Amino acid sequence: xxxxxxxxQSVVALEGVTKHFxxxxxxxxxxxxxxxxxEFVSILGPSGCGKSTALRLIAGLGEPTAGAISWRGTKxxxxxxxxxxxxVFQEPTLxxxxxxxxxxxxxxxxxxxxxxxxxxRVAQALERxxxxxxxxxxxxELSGGMKMRVAIAxxxxxxxxxxxxxxxxxxxxxxxxxxxNDDLIALWHAVGNTVVFVxxxxxxxxxxxxxxxVMTPRPGRxxxxxxxxxxxxxxxxxxxxxxxxxxxxxxSQALARAMAQTGDRP
Amino acid sequence: xxxxxxxxxxxxTASAIGWQQxxxxxxxxxxxxxxxDLVVRxxxxxxxxxxxxxxxxxxxxxxxxxxxxxxxxxxATTFExxxxxxxxxxxxxxLFNQSRLIEYSLYPYAVILQxxxxxxxxxxxxxxxxxxxxxxxxxWIVAFFxxxxxxxxxxxxxxxxxxxLFEIYGASRLSVLMxxxxxxxxxxxxxxxxxxxxxxxxxxxVAEIAAGSAGAGSGLAYRIAEAGYRLDIxxxxxxxxxxxxxxxxxxxxxxxxxxxxxxxxxxxxxxxxR
Numbered sequence: 167x168x169x170x171x172x173x174x175q176s177v178v179a180l181e182g183v184t185k186h187f188x189x190x191x192x193x194x195x196x197x198x199x200x201x202x203x204x205e206f207v208s209i210l211g212p213s214g215c216g217k218s219t220a221l222r223l224i225a226g227l228g229e230p231t232a233g234a235i236s237w238r239g240t241k242x243x244x245x246x247x248x249x250x251x252x253x254v255f256q257e258p259t260l261x262x263x264x265x266x267x268x269x270x271x272x273x274x275x276x277x278x279x280x281x282x283x284x285x286x287r288v289a290q291a292l293e294r295x296x297x298x299x300x301x302x303x304x305x306x307e308l309s310g311g312m313k314m315r316v317a318i319a320x321x322x323x324x325x326x327x328x329x330x331x332x333x334x335x336x337x338x339x340x341x342x343x344x345x346x347n348d349d350l351i352a353l354w355h356a357v358g359n360t361v362v363f364v365x366x367x368x369x370x371x372x373x374x375x376x377x378x379x380v381m382t383p384r385p386g387r388x389x390x391x392x393x394x395x396x397x398x399x400x401x402x403x404x405x406x407x408x409x410x411x412x413x414x415x416x417x418s419q420a421l422a423r424a425m426a427q428t429g430d431r432p
Numbered sequence: 433x434x435x436x437x438x439x440x441x442x443x444x445t446a447s448a449i450g451w452q453q454x455x456x457x458x459x460x461x462x463x464x465x466x467x468x469d470l471v472v473r474x475x476x477x478x479x480x481x482x483x484x485x486x487x488x489x490x491x492x493x494x495x496x497x498x499x500x501x502x503x504x505x506x507x508a509t510t511f512e513x514x515x516x517x518x519x520x521x522x523x524x525x526x527l528f529n530q531s532r533l534i535e536y537s538l539y540p541y542a543v544i545l546q547x548x549x550x551x552x553x554x555x556x557x558x559x560x561x562x563x564x565x566x567x568x569x570x571x572w573i574v575a576f577f578x579x580x581x582x583x584x585x586x587x588x589x590x591x592x593x594x595x596x597l598f599e600i601y602g603a604s605r606l607s608v609l610m611x612x613x614x615x616x617x618x619x620x621x622x623x624x625x626x627x628x629x630x631x632x633x634x635x636x637x638v639a640e641i642a643a644g645s646a647g648a649g650s651g652l653a654y655r656i657a658e659a660g661y662r663l664d665i666x667x668x669x670x671x672x673x674x675x676x677x678x679x680x681x682x683x684x685x686x687x688x689x690x691x692x693x694x695x696x697x698x699x700x701x702x703x704x705x706r
Contacts, residue, residue: 225600253600259593262697263615275611276601304697 175238176200177328177360178224182233185219193219195385196233203238203327206354206361208371208378210417212425216386217364221330224362225253238327252321254331258313260305260320266292267301270320277324291319294353311342318350322357329354331363335370347373348401355399368421372413373405380417382424389424392417483666491666492673499655499667503674506651509636510629510682513571517628520572521579522621529587529613530605546577550635554642563643567651570639575632582624586617619698622690629682637675652678 179200185193193216201207209217223230237250252273260269267288268275274284292298295315305313314334321329335343351374354361365371371378372394380390396409404410465485471477472484479487492499524542528535550570557566590613598608640653652671659667694701 222596225596227596227599251600253597255593255597257593259591259597261594261612261615263618272597272611273601276598276603276607306697306699306702 175203177203177238179236180220180224180233181236183220183223183230183235184232185216185223185228186231192385194223194230195387197386197388199379199388201328201360201362203360204358206363206374206376208363208365208375209381210365210368210371210378210421211381211386212366212383212421215381215383215424217381218332220381220386221332221362221364224328225251225330250326250328252324252326252329254314254317254321254329254334256333256336258305258310258317260313260316262305264304265301266297266303266305266308266316269305269316270323272320273324287323288319291323292316294322294356295319295349310338311346314338314346315349318353322353325357325359327359329359329361331361333364333366336366343370344405350374351399368414368417372410372417373400378417380420380424382427389427390420392420480663480665483669487666488669488673492670495667495670499652499671499674502650502652502655502671503678506633506636506640506653506675507678509567509571509640509651510633510678512568513575513635514625514629514632516568516572517575517579517632518625521576521624521628522583524576525580525583525587525617526609528584530609542577542580545573550574550638551642554639557639558643567636567639567643570642571632571635574635574638575628578624578627578631579621580624582620582627583617586620587613589620590616619690619694619700622686622693626683626686626690629686630679633675633679633682 180197183197183199184195187193197216197220199220209220211217222228223235261272264272267285270291271284271288274287279287289298289301292301295318297312297315297319300308300312300316305316308316317334321331335346338346347370350361363371363374375394376398378390378392378394379388380392381387382389394413396404396413468482469485472482483491524538528539550573553573554566554570557569560566561569594612594616595608598612603611636651637653640651641657644654644657652675656668656671656675659665659671691701696702
């Protein structure tokens with residue numbers, strides 16, 4: 167187990183990123199954000215603040231209207247390597263016609279990795295999320311939480327330096343969400359990669375993150391950038407600590423100020 | 433495939449409904465044949481007006497070798513037409529999906545081909561094509577459109593997030609087609625296939641009847657036309673029954689294919705556990 171420590175060199179950096187959709191919506195307006203290696207960054211904001219748009223731009227889905235996204239060691243705007251990011255959607259987004267193993271192995275198959283090597287890595291990824299017994303199951307045979315674990319295993323199977331998660335647990339019940347939160351922290355700790363996690367939950371973001379970026383809605387701008395310095399790894403006792411409550415208050419206030427900026431209150 | 437029972441119905445009742453689904457249609461059939469027989473007896477109808485069910489059954493046995501051979505000819509045309517429809521319909525749908533320009537150029541003509549009645553096209557095809565090719569073309573024309581329309585719908589019904597995932601991993605167009613679009617479209621294609629199977633038989637029959645009036649032919653529909661000219665009404669009925677049975681068999685065979693391919697993952701084929 168390697169302890170992931172933030173390094174000075176950023177994995178990915180957004181510089182003045184603006185996104186204007188053809189429908190006329192200004193989703194992002196001049197977002198500057200550098201993600202350092204080993205960080206767990208939550209992007210927090212109300213719906214419509216462009217946080218998902220920012221994540222999709224980082225993943226290479228669409229181009230910014232203005233500004234640039236630069237990757238470690240490449241020029242601004244240069245394309246990244248296809249296996250550098252893992253992406254987890256709000257829905258599990260599994261192929262219903264394929265088994266769990268084939269779903270998890272998809273990124274490797276698309277990259278042309280040899281089947282024997284891919285098979286080992288799929289088994290390893292499934293072990294990591296505790297689904298080693300479900301290789302041959304079809305998605306419809308799994309519960310919502312298990313499907314999300316499969317999606318996380320698929321995102322991790324390429325060992326991506328950067329893991330992007332778009333409100334992955336928003337559709338799950340609270341018991342499952344808490345369990346997956348703990349598992350995600352343990353995974354991040356074990357794998358040592360960088361995570362960008364989009365959420366609209368103050369409590370979830372404080373529990374998971376080493377850093378929280380609060381965004382304003384319509385258009386999306388970075389309003390506050392807060393470090394969560396509570397020690398890692400975190401567990402249930404952190405959830406009931408005074409420190410946790412204090413961070414939640416600070417972040418909630420920052421979020422309220424961000425909302426007030428546009429007069430758009432929840 | 434078992435019947436899906438309404439919710440709250442205990443299993444024993446559910447299986448009783450399953451029995452009723454088999455017994456009731458058979459009872460209706462028996463009653464229908466009984467009334468038919470009664471009408472012929474009471475009205476003293478001669479066989480060339482309406483043959484009794486027994487006479488039709490006897491004809492079916494007597495003419496079996498002739499009718500069976502003709503059935504095989506018609507079935508061969510039907511399956512060749514269906515195979516070409518699946519290849520042509522799926523191929524065109526993939527082409528349309530890959531290129532908007534080709535779709536805009538050709539799709540209206542696919543629709544025109546579909547909406548023009550096949551009975552009106554068949555005589556023309558028989559003039560310009562050798563007879564066997566013309567019959568096959570008729571079966572193809574009526575059968576390919578449901579495959580094309582359904583496959584097109586299926587290829588356009590891909591989960592957007594899954595499509596984004598393939599883009600993130602830099603999947604090639606071929607990979608997207610083979611690993612994402614075609615599997616997504618499979619349930620739709622199989623729905624189109626079920627319709628196309630019956631339509632292909634209809635196309636073959638229409639063409640055979642049109643060809644029969646022009647001279648040669650040995651399919652089952654030709655036998656019906658031929659028996660009609662000779663006022664051999666019992667044979668017309670016997671051939672018609674065989675034709676219907678063939679249509680039903682094709683439908684169930686294609687339903688079975690769909691079930692085998694989808695039973696592990698698609699809601700339409702998965703049995704619900706209660």
